[in-house]
Amino acid sequence: MAKTLFDKLWTMHEVAPDGDGASLIAIDRVMLHERTGGVALRGLAETGRRPRAPSRVFAVMDHIVSFREGRGPNDARLPGGEVFITETRRMAQEAGVHLIDTDDPRQGIVHVTAPEQGIAHPGVSLICPDSHTCSLGALGAFAVGVGSSEAEHAMATGVMRIKKPAQMRIRVNGRLRPGVAAKDLALHIISAYGAGGAERRVVEYAGSAIDALSIEQRLTLCNLAVEFAAFTALIAPDENVLKYVEGRPFAPSARNLDEAKAIWSDLYTDDEAIFEEEIVLNADKIEPMISWGTSPEQCIAVDEAIPVINALPATKRDQAAKAMAYMDVSPGARLSACSVDGVFIGSCTNGRLSDLREAASVLRGRKVASGVRAVCVPGSQGVRCQAESEGLDQIFRAAGFEWGEPGCAMCFYAGGETFPPGARVVSTTNRNFEGRQGPGVRTHLASPATVAASAVVGKIVGADTLSGDKMAAP
Amino acid sequence: MSRRPPFSSHTGVAAPMLTDNIDTDQIIPSREMKTVSRDGLGDGLFAGQRYQSSQSRAENPDFILNQAPYRNASIILAGANFGCGSSREHAVWALAEYGIRSIIAESFGEIFHGNCGRNGVLPIILDKPDVLVLADHVRKDPQKHVLNIDLDAQRVKAQAASLSFSFDVDPYQKRLLMGGLDPIGLTLTRKSDIDAFLKNDVKRRPWIYE
Numbered sequence: 036m037a038k039t040l041f042d043k044l045w046t047m048h049e050v051a052p053d054g055d056g057a058s059l060i061a062i063d064r065v066m067l068h069e070r071t072g073g074v075a076l077r078g079l080a081e082t083g084r085r086p087r088a089p090s091r092v093f094a095v096m097d098h099i100v101s102f103r104e105g106r107g108p109n110d111a112r113l114p115g116g117e118v119f120i121t122e123t124r125r126m127a128q129e130a131g132v133h134l135i136d137t138d139d140p141r142q143g144i145v146h147v148t149a150p151e152q153g154i155a156h157p158g159v160s161l162i163c164p165d166s167h168t169c170s171l172g173a174l175g176a177f178a179v180g181v182g183s184s185e186a187e188h189a190m191a192t193g194v195m196r197i198k199k200p201a202q203m204r205i206r207v208n209g210r211l212r213p214g215v216a217a218k219d220l221a222l223h224i225i226s227a228y229g230a231g232g233a234e235r236r237v238v239e240y241a242g243s244a245i246d247a248l249s250i251e252q253r254l255t256l257c258n259l260a261v262e263f264a265a266f267t268a269l270i271a272p273d274e275n276v277l278k279y280v281e282g283r284p285f286a287p288s289a290r291n292l293d294e295a296k297a298i299w300s301d302l303y304t305d306d307e308a309i310f311e312e313e314i315v316l317n318a319d320k321i322e323p324m325i326s327w328g329t330s331p332e333q334c335i336a337v338d339e340a341i342p343v344i345n346a347l348p349a350t351k352r353d354q355a356a357k358a359m360a361y362m363d364v365s366p367g368a369r370l371s372a373c374s375v376d377g378v379f380i381g382s383c384t385n386g387r388l389s390d391l392r393e394a395a396s397v398l399r400g401r402k403v404a405s406g407v408r409a410v411c412v413p414g415s416q417g418v419r420c421q422a423e424s425e426g427l428d429q430i431f432r433a434a435g436f437e438w439g440e441p442g443c444a445m446c447f448y449a450g451g452e453t454f455p456p457g458a459r460v461v462s463t464t465n466r467n468f469e470g471r472q473g474p475g476v477r478t479h480l481a482s483p484a485t486v487a488a489s490a491v492v493g494k495i496v497g498a499d500t501l502s503g504d505k506m507a508a509p
Numbered sequence: 510m511s512r513r514p515p516f517s518s519h520t521g522v523a524a525p526m527l528t529d530n531i532d533t534d535q536i537i538p539s540r541e542m543k544t545v546s547r548d549g550l551g552d553g554l555f556a557g558q559r560y561q562s563s564q565s566r567a568e569n570p571d572f573i574l575n576q577a578p579y580r581n582a583s584i585i586l587a588g589a590n591f592g593c594g595s596s597r598e599h600a601v602w603a604l605a606e607y608g609i610r611s612i613i614a615e616s617f618g619e620i621f622h623g624n625c626g627r628n629g630v631l632p633i634i635l636d637k638p639d640v641l642v643l644a645d646h647v648r649k650d651p652q653k654h655v656l657n658i659d660l661d662a663q664r665v666k667a668q669a670a671s672l673s674f675s676f677d678v679d680p681y682q683k684r685l686l687m688g689g690l691d692p693i694g695l696t697l698t699r700k701s702d703i704d705a706f707l708k709n710d711v712k713r714r715p716w717i718y719e
Contacts, residue, residue, distance in 0.1 A: 050706040055680045061706055063717045073545040122545040166596040182598035182624035192696045193703050230530055231590040235619045287716030295716050330530050354529055450540035468534045474563040
């Protein structure tokens with residue numbers, strides 16, 4: 036019988052049925068971070084249990100670490116946050132799991148570090164108590180974001196009990212136009228089908244526009260699947276993925292690589308396989324996107340007008356009105372009229388090298404508008420080192436950006452210093468929820484290029500505004 | 510409080526919070542997660558709306574759980590995609606510590622839904638019109654128009670109005686909730702299956718175990 040990519044991953048990891056349509060699924064790797072992973076290690080310790088396979092558990096510091104340059108090993112970005120770092124470190128050491136500590140050259144946001152280190156690769160089943168774990172499906176990994184107790188369960192038992200989800204394929208034909216990023220594609224999909232659109236389905240992205248995406252762009256696209264209510268996301272691994280994975284520290288060693296590749300070569304959806312739902316899109320029509328509201332589904336093209344309330348479906352109107360009040364935007368208006376107070380470039384969504392390059396290409400030779408606080412935080416030490424060796428940090432700094440130490444940084448407010456209440460912030464992150472970046476802060480989600488252009492102009496604009504004649508006049 | 514109080518039936522005041530997409534950042538803002546612990550989170554529940562500012566604990570009188578008829582609510586009536594967003598289990602821990610035993614919604618965020626059962630909180634999915642009927646009924650007199658949830662019979666009832674709705678529940682989650690069971694202990698009863706899989710898999714995919 037024809038199988039989907041997900042069917043094959045399911046079979047590969049299925050230990051045994053466990054009743055009611057659920058199965059015990061073998062979990063090859065567990066990733067933890069100090070915000071929600073420490074409590075999972077603590078739960079194990081309190082119940083006298085130990086990780087079954089500590090060598091397949093990886094604890095990374097990313098959520099609470101300070102992003103100030105020259106931070107110390109315990110420096111947190113919020114008062115009292117040190118305890119998350121020190122406790123997670125202590126418990127990781129006691130449990131004997133891999134620890135990628137604050138001063139480790141491999142340190143970074145868990146979903147940036149996992150592919151870089153080869154921890155995530157095709158066919159791996161991996162869970163992490165973090166909702167953006169779905170990013171790693173971009174490599175053909177079976178990657179699921181879970182709660183802390185589920186991570187504790189997987190460490191203790193080696194498995195996760197899962198009811199097999201329904202499946203959806205999103206086929207994106209054509210090709211994204213130059214200047215349109217994977218971020219724009221993801222926001223387009225969420226705005227078109229709603230924040231609940233995937234309804235717990237596994238979403239497989241396919242089609243010529245997906246094939247043409249770089250690995251990093253695929254990670255961005257899959258990262259946002261959780262904002263679409265997907266169980267997880269997947270892209271069938273191709274030659275580019277194999278090239279990307281080979282030789283990374285926790286990828287298959289040379290001794291096992293051929294055998295691994297033989298298994299990976301079957302990781303694709305068979306022609307006749309059936310999905311519960313199929314969506315077909317044309318990439319050529321997609322434009323740079325930006326969110327205007329407080330849900331990732333409240334998005335428009337950058338130069339489009341904000342919807343008029345009555346033009347929205349009845350069930351969306353109350354939420355839209357509430358969002359517009361919070362965001363201080365008007366129905367029918369254009370966001371280009373809005374002054375920007377801050378920008379942030381980074382996060383597990385857009386904190387990889389190609390994201391920084393994309394932003395730097397807009398910023399080169401330009402300055403951030405006066406009154407705009409601009410912050411760039413690379414997603415990992417690996418990204419930071421490479422960016423610095425290419426001189427990207429100099430471009431950001433010369434433009435007036437702060438340049439930070441890797442971590443989740445300003446993607447979410449956890450206490451401590453942030454943008455002031457009421458600030459309008461254009462951000463490469465994944466959530467524009469009320470207060471996400473600080474009490475009263477108004478977040479607009481966009482691609483790195485759009486964020487960079489908005490920083491320069493001081494208004495919400497697409498990067499095309501800065502190209503050609505429009506930028507010539509001083 | 511036990512980590513997993515058993516759930517059989519429950520009668521309590523229900524608070525309608527029907528906005529769609531109430532995310533876990535709203536349920537427990539990240540700034541309220543102050544220690545590496547499951548405890549001490551009830552005070553931070555809905556902090557962004559419940560208090561007048563992030564600096565104070567002065568109550569915002571406009572927030573439903575601060576209003577007299579709903580102050581002792583133990584059930585939330587919700588819209589679509591309740592608990593979406595961040596995976597933080599702290600959202601369920603905060604709800605449970607505050608005293609919420611069940612959330613009746615049109616749909617749930619996937620991770621949040623999974624987090625509920627293992628922490629003694631029952632997530633119930635009802636069709637939107639049914640949730641709205643219950644909300645209308647409750648609002649007339651929240652303290653008297655309490656809801657009764659019978660997990661064994663899988664029914665939500667509002668006796669004052671002879672309303673009764675049946676609901677589906679995942680049998681595993683039902684078992685966990687009714688017994689207040691430890692999921693790890695349950696899974697470890699399958700240890701021989703797990704061991705057999707691993708013994709075979711290490712030969713099939715040795716690179717995973719390098």
